[in-house]
Amino acid sequence: MQIDPDMPLHWIKRCADTACIEVAQHDTGIHMRDSKDPDGPVLTFTGEQWVSFTAAVAAGEFDRD
Template sequence: MSHTPATALVWRKSTYSAGNGGECVEVATLPDGGRAVRDSKDPDGPVLHFTTAEWIAFLAGVRNGEFDD
């Protein structure tokens, strides 16, 4: 599987991340509709790639509170 280089992606950070001491992730939409995720403090570091289906399942889990402590 080939991945779009991280430098070619348009990264965005949630407005909720403001004022949290830099503990943020950034998300970019991939050409195939999936998503890439990286640590905003390490833009040259590792990037996680998710298919569209994986991203939709993750968001559903967040909305349903599956990751709440």
């Protein structure tokens, strides 16, 4: 999704080891991007999708062996 440059977003940065993401909540959804590429692609989640995604992360579903 291309973010409208006039849409005010407050990005919050979170890191795990050396990987960092930024997350912003807005009426249009919850947006996530790579902190090293702020002009790059943005993932957009509905509230329900965000809850499912964060639960999967907490459960280790994306952990690498």
